[in-house]
Amino acid sequence: MQKKIFIIFLFLVQIGFMRAQESKMVPIQEGFYIPLYGATSKKPVIVKSFYLDIFPVTNTEYLNFVKRYSEFSKSKIKGIFADNSYLSYWRSDFDFGNANPKAAATNVSWFAAKKYCECQGKRLPTMDEWEYVAMADEKRIDARTKTEFNKFILSWYEKSKTYENRIGQTFKNYWGVYDMHGLVWEWTADFNSIFLSGESRKDKSADKNLFCGASSVNATDLMDYAAFMRYAFRGSLKARYSTRNLGFRCASTTKL
Amino acid sequence: MKINFKTLARTQNYFFITMFLILLIACKKEVSTDYTTIKTQGEALAELTSPPLVPKPIGDRAAIKLKVNMEIKEQEGTMADGVKYTYWTFGGSVPGSFIRTRVGDEVEFHLKNHPDNKLPHNIDLHAVTGPGGGATSSLVAPGHEKVFSFKVINPGLYVYHCATAPVGMHIANGMYGLILVEPEGGLPPVDKEYYVMQGDFYTQGEYGAKGLQAFDMNKAIKETPDYVVFNGKVGSMTNGNELTAKVGETVRLFVGNGGPNLVSSFHVIGEIFDHVHVEGGALTNKNVQTTLIPAGGSAIVDFKVETPGNFILVDHSIFRAFNKGALGILKVEGDENKNIYSGTIQEGIYLPEGGTIQKMPENSSTKTVAPKRTLAEKISNGKQIFGTTCFACHQSEGQGIPNSFPPLAKSDYLNADSKRSIKTILHGLSGEVTVNGKKFNSVMPAQNLSDDEIANVLTYIYSSWGNNKTEINPEMVKALR
Numbered sequence: 001m002q003k004k005i006f007i008i009f010l011f012l013v014q015i016g017f018m019r020a021q022e023s024k025m026v027p028i029q030e031g032f033y034i035p036l037y038g039a040t041s042k043k044p045v046i047v048k049s050f051y052l053d054i055f056p057v058t059n060t061e062y063l064n065f066v067k068r069y070s071e072f073s074k075s076k077i078k079g080i081f082a083d084n085s086y087l088s089y090w091r092s093d094f095d096f097g098n099a100n101p102k103a104a105a106t107n108v109s110w111f112a113a114k115k116y117c118e119c120q121g122k123r124l125p126t127m128d129e130w131e132y133v134a135m136a137d138e139k140r141i142d143a144r145t146k147t148e149f150n151k152f153i154l155s156w157y158e159k160s161k162t163y164e165n166r167i168g169q170t171f172k173n174y175w176g177v178y179d180m181h182g183l184v185w186e187w188t189a190d191f192n193s194i195f196l197s198g199e200s201r202k203d204k205s206a207d208k209n210l211f212c213g214a215s216s217v218n219a220t221d222l223m224d225y226a227a228f229m230r231y232a233f234r235g236s237l238k239a240r241y242s243t244r245n246l247g248f249r250c251a252s253t254t255k256l
Numbered sequence: 257m258k259i260n261f262k263t264l265a266r267t268q269n270y271f272f273i274t275m276f277l278i279l280l281i282a283c284k285k286e287v288s289t290d291y292t293t294i295k296t297q298g299e300a301l302a303e304l305t306s307p308p309l310v311p312k313p314i315g316d317r318a319a320i321k322l323k324v325n326m327e328i329k330e331q332e333g334t335m336a337d338g339v340k341y342t343y344w345t346f347g348g349s350v351p352g353s354f355i356r357t358r359v360g361d362e363v364e365f366h367l368k369n370h371p372d373n374k375l376p377h378n379i380d381l382h383a384v385t386g387p388g389g390g391a392t393s394s395l396v397a398p399g400h401e402k403v404f405s406f407k408v409i410n411p412g413l414y415v416y417h418c419a420t421a422p423v424g425m426h427i428a429n430g431m432y433g434l435i436l437v438e439p440e441g442g443l444p445p446v447d448k449e450y451y452v453m454q455g456d457f458y459t460q461g462e463y464g465a466k467g468l469q470a471f472d473m474n475k476a477i478k479e480t481p482d483y484v485v486f487n488g489k490v491g492s493m494t495n496g497n498e499l500t501a502k503v504g505e506t507v508r509l510f511v512g513n514g515g516p517n518l519v520s521s522f523h524v525i526g527e528i529f530d531h532v533h534v535e536g537g538a539l540t541n542k543n544v545q546t547t548l549i550p551a552g553g554s555a556i557v558d559f560k561v562e563t564p565g566n567f568i569l570v571d572h573s574i575f576r577a578f579n580k581g582a583l584g585i586l587k588v589e590g591d592e593n594k595n596i597y598s599g600t601i602q603e604g605i606y607l608p609e610g611g612t613i614q615k616m617p618e619n620s621s622t623k624t625v626a627p628k629r630t631l632a633e634k635i636s637n638g639k640q641i642f643g644t645t646c647f648a649c650h651q652s653e654g655q656g657i658p659n660s661f662p663p664l665a666k667s668d669y670l671n672a673d674s675k676r677s678i679k680t681i682l683h684g685l686s687g688e689v690t691v692n693g694k695k696f697n698s699v700m701p702a703q704n705l706s707d708d709e710i711a712n713v714l715t716y717i718y719s720s721w722g723n724n725k726t727e728i729n730p731e732m733v734k735a736l737r
Binding site for chain 2: 083085088107151154155156157158159160161185225228229231232233235236237238241242243244245246
C-alpha cells in the first residue's frame with residue numbers, strides 16, 4: 001500500500017516537475033557576437049547576461065493564459081492586435097482541438113506573445129539575445145561555421161508540419177535551451193528592427209542592406225544561409241500577423 | 257543637254273519626296289508601339305495552367321484589367337523514380353503556372369502564401385517595368401496575401417521567379433515560371449502550344465540516390481547540379497507524358513530557363529525550328545537547329561512536324577540530357593512521308609579499321625575455335641569486355657540510365673531468356689521493351705564481339721548484380737549466330 005502511494009506520489013512529482021520544466025529558464029552568460037546583419041562595421045555586439053525559457057510556449061500553457069485573459073481569446077482579440085489567422089487551428093476560444101498539448105503555440109501575434117510574457121513577469125527576448133543563443137550547438141557557444149549545424153537548420157525548411165511536433169525533441173544546446181532550430185520560428189521583441197523592404201537584391205543603401213545582393217556583400221558569414229532565412233522571415237512580418245510556423249518563448253533580465 | 261539636266265533634277269525631287277514619305281511612315285509606326293497609353297476595357301480572371309499546358313490565345317482581344325491569383329506552396333514532389341524533393345512552387349507546379357496576357361493589359365496580381373508554408377516569398381516578373389519587377393511590393397509572409405498591379409507594355413515571353421533571400425535557393429527549389437505578353441492581334445495561329453521550362457537541381461545525394469533529397473547549397477554555389485530537367489522532374493515528358501502532335505500540324509513551344517545556374521542549348525532532335533523568337537523578344541530567326549536560352553530567359557519556337565516519330569527535346573549540352581534528365585519527347589503520329597524521311601533503306605556492311613560500325617558479317621567468327629575457360633576466367637575476362645563495350649550505356653553497376661538505357665542489374669528481361677540476351681548482342685535490338693516494369697524505346701547496335709567474348713561478357717553480367725548466374729558457352733552463341 002505504502003509503495004503504491006509512493007509511486008503515485010512520484011508520478012505527481014513528475015507531472016509537477018514537467019509542468020515547471022516547460023516554463024523553466026536557464027541563465028545565459030554575457031558575451032558578444034557578430035550579427036549577420038545590422039552591423040555596418042563588423043563590431044561585435046555585446047549581449048548582457050539574461051534568462052531564457054528552455055522551451056517555446058506550448059498549447060497547454062497558452063490555453064491557461066487565454067483562460068485568465070479572455071480578451072486574448074480567439075473571438076475576443078481586437079483586430080489591431082491580431083489578424084484573422086490568430087489561433088486559427090484552435091476549435092474555439094478555450095479548446096485547441098486536436099493539436100498536441102505539448103506542441104508549440106503558434107498562430108500567435110506579436111502583441112499577444114508580448115502580453116503573455118509580461119503576464120509571467122517576463123518579456124520577449126531581443127533579436128540579439130535570440131540570435132546569440134541560437135548560434136550554439138550542443139557543445140559550442142558559436143557553431144555557425146560548422147557545416148553540420150547549418151545543414152540541420154536548413155533541413156528544417158524541407159520538413160513539413162514540424163509545428164505538430166512536441167517541444168523538447170530537438171537537441172539541447174550549450175546553454176541547456178531546446179528547439180531554437182527545427183521546430184517553429186519564434187517572435188523576438190524587436191523582430192522588425194532590421195528593415196527588409198521585400199526586394200532582397202537592393203544594394204548599397206544603408207537601411208535596405210538585407211537582401212540577397214547586399215546580403216552577400218554585407219553578411220559576415222557567407223554560408224550562414226540559415227540565418228538569412230530568419231531575417232527574411234522576420235522582415236515579412238507585421239506585429240499583428242500570426243502564422244502556423246511561428247511561436248515564441250520568453251526571456252527575463254533578472255532571475256525569477 | 258539642258259533637258260537632260262532638268263529631268264535629272266526632277267527625278268531627284270521625286271526621290272527626296274519619296275524618302276520623306278518613307279520616313280514619315282516609319283515615324284508613325286514608332287508612335288504606335290507605345291503601349292503605356294492603351295486604355296483597358298473590362299476585366300477578367302486570368303486562366304492559369306500547369307506545364308506542359310498553355311492557356312488559350314488571347315492576343316485578338318482588347319486590353320483589359322486582368323486579375324491573377326497565384327498561390328505559393330511548399331510541397332514534397334517526385335524528382336525521379338524513388339527520389340523525393342521538397343519543391344517551393346508558384347501554383348503547385350514546377351515551373352509555376354503559365355500566365356498569358358496581352359500587351360496593354362493591366363494585371364492585378366494577388367500573391368498568396370499558403371498558411372502551412374515556412375517561408376516568406378515574393379515575385380519578380382521580368383515583364384514588369386518597375387523596381388524589383390514587383391519584388392519590392394510583394395514580400396508576403398505565410399498565411400498572407402499581397403496585391404500589386406502593373407501594366408504590360410512590352411510584348412514577349414518573360415520569366416518570373418521568387419527573389420527572397422537567399423534568392424538562389426528559392427529559384428533552385430523551383431520558384432520560377434513564364435508570363436507571356438502577346439502582341440496586338442496575337443501570335444500567328446498554330447495547332448499545338450506547349451510550355452517547357454528547364455531548371456537545374458542540387459541534391460545531397462548523387463543523381464538517382466533514393467529517398468527525400470535535401471537541397472545542397474555547396475553544389476549550387478559550385479554550379480554542379482545532379483539534375484538538369486524539363487518541367488521540374490526527370491521524365492516529365494516521357495513514359496506516357498509525351499507532348500503530342502499529328503503529322504502536318506504546327507507546334508509552338510514556349511521555352512524558359514529558370515536556372516538558377518545553367519544556360520540551355522535547347523534542341524529538338526530531328527526537327528528544325530521554323531521560327532525562333534530569340535530570347536523571347538521581337539527578333540525572329542528562321543531555320544534554327546539549337547537556340548540558346550539564358551538562365552532567367554526564354555525563347556518561343558515553332559515548327560511544322562512533317563514526319564511521324566518521337567522527337568526528343570534536349571539540352572544539347574548533351575550529358576545533361578542523357579545523364580541528368582534534360583530530356584523530353586514530342587510524339588508525332590500520322591502517315592510516313594518518304595520524300596522527307598525514308599527510314600533505313602538498306603543495311604550494309606562497312607569494314608574500316610576501328611569499331612565505328614558494329615555490325616559483323618554473318619558467320620565471320622564461326623571458324624575460330626574458342627578456348628575452354630573456367631567460370632572464374634570467363635567472369636574476369638567478361639568484366640573487361642563490359643568495361644570497354646557495355647558500360648557507357650548500361651553503366652558501371654549495370655544500373656542503366658532511366659528512360660534511356662535499360663538496367664542489367666536484377667533485370668527481369670535479362671534473366672527470363674538467356675538466348676534472347678545472346679541474340680541481342682549478336683544482332684542488336686530496337687523497339688519497345690519492358691524491363692523491371694519500365695518501358696524503354698531505344699536502339700542497341702549489334703556488337704562486334706567473338707563467340708568467346710560474348711559468352712564471357714554475358715557470363716559476367718549474369719553472375720553480377722543479383723542476376724541468376726546463368727553460364728554461357730561459346731557454343732551456345734555460335735548456335736544462334
